Amino acid sequence: MLTINLFNGLVYGALLIVMCSGLALIYGLRRVVNFAHGSLYMLGAYLGYSIAMRSNFWVALVAVPAIMALLGVLLDRYGFRLLQDRDPLSVVLVTFGLLLIIEDFVQTVWGKSNLSVPAPAALSTSIDLFGTPVPAYRLAVIAVGAGVALGLTLWLRYSKVGLFVRAASTDPTTTAMQGVNTDALSAGVVGLGTALAGLAGVVSAPFLSLSPSMSSDVIIDSFVVVVVGGLGSLSGAFIAAMGLGMVQALGAVYLPNAAVLLPFMLMVGILIWKPSGFAGSRT
Amino acid sequence: MTIPKLFLSAVVALAVGAAVAAFGGSGKVLSLLTQAVIYAVFAIGVGLLLRQNGMVSFGHALFFGTSGYAIGIILQMQLMPAEAAIILTLIAMGLIAFLMGLVMVRVPGVAFGMLTLAVGQMAFLTASRSRGVTGGADGMNVDWPSTLFGAPVSELVKPHTMFMVCWATLVVVMLVLALLLRSRFGSITEAVRDNEERARFIGIRTLAPRAAVYALSAMVVGLAGVLSALNTGFVSPENLHWSLSGVSLMMVVVGGYKVLWGPALGAVVYFLAKDILGDYANHWMAIFGVALITVIVFSPTGIAGALQRLVHGKKAAPAARASHGH
Numbered sequence: 001m002l003t004i005n006l007f008n009g010l011v012y013g014a015l016l017i018v019m020c021s022g023l024a025l026i027y028g029l030r031r032v033v034n035f036a037h038g039s040l041y042m043l044g045a046y047l048g049y050s051i052a053m054r055s056n057f058w059v060a061l062v063a064v065p066a067i068m069a070l071l072g073v074l075l076d077r078y079g080f081r082l083l084q085d086r087d088p089l090s091v092v093l094v095t096f097g098l099l100l101i102i103e104d105f106v107q108t109v110w111g112k113s114n115l116s117v118p119a120p121a122a123l124s125t126s127i128d129l130f131g132t133p134v135p136a137y138r139l140a141v142i143a144v145g146a147g148v149a150l151g152l153t154l155w156l157r158y159s160k161v162g163l164f165v166r167a168a169s170t171d172p173t174t175t176a177m178q179g180v181n182t183d184a185l186s187a188g189v190v191g192l193g194t195a196l197a198g199l200a201g202v203v204s205a206p207f208l209s210l211s212p213s214m215s216s217d218v219i220i221d222s223f224v225v226v227v228v229g230g231l232g233s234l235s236g237a238f239i240a241a242m243g244l245g246m247v248q249a250l251g252a253v254y255l256p257n258a259a260v261l262l263p264f265m266l267m268v269g270i271l272i273w274k275p276s277g278f279a280g281s282r283t
Numbered sequence: 284m285t286i287p288k289l290f291l292s293a294v295v296a297l298a299v300g301a302a303v304a305a306f307g308g309s310g311k312v313l314s315l316l317t318q319a320v321i322y323a324v325f326a327i328g329v330g331l332l333l334r335q336n337g338m339v340s341f342g343h344a345l346f347f348g349t350s351g352y353a354i355g356i357i358l359q360m361q362l363m364p365a366e367a368a369i370i371l372t373l374i375a376m377g378l379i380a381f382l383m384g385l386v387m388v389r390v391p392g393v394a395f396g397m398l399t400l401a402v403g404q405m406a407f408l409t410a411s412r413s414r415g416v417t418g419g420a421d422g423m424n425v426d427w428p429s430t431l432f433g434a435p436v437s438e439l440v441k442p443h444t445m446f447m448v449c450w451a452t453l454v455v456v457m458l459v460l461a462l463l464l465r466s467r468f469g470s471i472t473e474a475v476r477d478n479e480e481r482a483r484f485i486g487i488r489t490l491a492p493r494a495a496v497y498a499l500s501a502m503v504v505g506l507a508g509v510l511s512a513l514n515t516g517f518v519s520p521e522n523l524h525w526s527l528s529g530v531s532l533m534m535v536v537v538g539g540y541k542v543l544w545g546p547a548l549g550a551v552v553y554f555l556a557k558d559i560l561g562d563y564a565n566h567w568m569a570i571f572g573v574a575l576i577t578v579i580v581f582s583p584t585g586i587a588g589a590l591q592r593l594v595h596g597k598k599a600a601p602a603a604r605a606s607h608g609h
Contacts (some may be wrong), residue, residue: 033393033396033397082580083580086579086583088392088393089337089339089392089393089396090579090583092339092393092396093339093532093536093575093579094575094576094579094580096529096532096533096572096575097571097572097573097574097575097576097579098572098576099572100529100568100569100571100572100575101568101569101572101573103568104566104568104569104572105569108566216525216526220400220401220404220525223397223400223401224397224401226397227390227394227397227398227401231393231394260408260412261405261408261409263401264401264402264404264405265405267398267401268386268398268401268402271386271387271390271394271398272386275389275390275391275394276390276391276394277394
């Protein structure tokens with residue numbers, strides 16, 4: 001019982017890692033908290049559904065992030081770049097408007113009923129983990145989360161583009177003066193962040209059902225994660241995402257009545273202690 | 284505006300309201316307007332926080348729903364008369380919001396908005412799950428007594444009296460806020476909003492005024508919640524849902540938060556637009572999403588700002604731009 005709960009906590013934590021790394025990347029470069037991130041995740045999940053129904057899951061896994069990346073680049077070019085001199089709150093409200101548009105679009109195209117995507121055949125077995133059988137697909141989700149966390153960390157730390165991203169996150173003006181094309185960089189990073197939202201959507205489809213409320217459930221948890229971890233801090237978000245997954249899993253076992261409230265209590269507690277999040281130093 | 288002028292406008296506004304209630308046509312039109320006025324009070328509360336504190340709350344439905352629930356529960360348990368319940372709820376709302384504000388306003392910028400969203404969602408989930416007390420997702424009826432402040436409730440809930448009650452509340456709230464913001468309290472909160480560090484340098488304690496603005500805005504929104512509970516006789520978790528907070532924020536931005544009456548205008552425009560859209564109302568989310576983005580991009584001061592530019596000519600435009608962007 002405990003093993004399976006901890007395992008499910010890891011699965012949800014992994015999904016949140018994929019979501020929140022996108023949010024944190026976009027915040028780092030554009031100082032935009034993307035309220036539409038959850039809707040982009042939902043759009044990714046529904047697109048994945050349509051593609052998986054017509055061909056198969058693996059095509060969706062590749063195609064959806066690609067489509068979403070393109071959408072992200074457009075969003076940056078015709079949205080965030082034009083609004084970069086505005087105060088951050090009006091940009092937040094623009095993303096809120098975008099959220100409404102995407103939600104409406106999804107409900108119009110795919111309807112309001114719950115949809116589900118079967119797990120791909122290769123992963124629809126179960127694997128024995130410390131004496132408890134667990135679905136192989138969920139194990140793969142954990143691997144995706146770990147892969148994204150590791151890949152992003154290595155990319156940011158050791159590649160030249162990663163260096164530019166870190167520099168531009170700290171001081172975009174100085175970075176641009178040193179000859180880095182920060183506009184192209186931002187477009188790439190917002191594209192990557194949006195692609196990650198799409199990836200999270202496709203990956204979640206076989207184990208969470210698709211419904212119009214899926215975006216608000218995940219975006220609120222993602223906000224808890226990025227605020228607790230410190231806005232714009234990737235490592236903070238990774239730790240907070242895993243922490244939230246665990247807190248929900250253990251809460252469901254030991255405090256079933258308060259389980260849904262635990263993440264929020266955790267958030268309030270941490271923010272009282274450190275208003276900018278445990279890994280955050282910027283305001 | 285001088286103080287006599289303020290009172291004069293309030294009297295004129297009340298007279299206009301009375302005229303609308305008397306000749307405003309069918310009950311359907313009036314009940315639509317009543318709803319718009321209740322949400323106008325709501326939006327003024329949210330706008331107050333943005334205007335005086337520069338903070339965007341994505342969770343003010345918390346206070347809208349909680350006040351309705353508080354009164355509903357008090358009346359159900361018959362703890363005290365309804366009049367006392369209303370007053371106690373509003374005072375408690377202010378005190379609790381002040382304490383919450385002391386913690387929450389320290390969280391910088393956009394993170395504050397996300398925190399309000401999380402706290403609001405916490406209340407939503409609690410209300411949806413506590414079946415025994417709140418009726419869970421089905422909501423609960425508010426059992427109003429037969430008389431309220433000496434007036435028979437059966438008379439109060441008639442469309443024209445209901446409209447007049449809500450309209451008068453709106454006018455009084457705006458008058459009180461306008462007077463309050465002219466006072467030292469208004470100047471202090473504006474100084475803190477514009478530059479917290481400088482305000483501290485000249486010896487202003489900055490935390491308490493910001494928490495006080497938060498509490499004040501919570502009380503205004505709570506009052507809207509009471510009106511809504513009186514109007515519909517019903518509270519449900521929908522009253523606490525974040526989408527309601529989002530809608531109220533949309534009213535604030537579309538109406539224009541730089542002036543006190545902007546959010547109220549936004550609320551009226553929202554309800555009229557929703558009514559006119561009629562058949563297209565299924566797509567209201569997309570339509571309002573586009574409207575929100577359009578207003579922010581082309582007229583950051585909202586409809587109120589655009590109207591002011593029209594009235595005052597081009598002279599007001601640079602001033603509006605200069606005051607933008609704190």
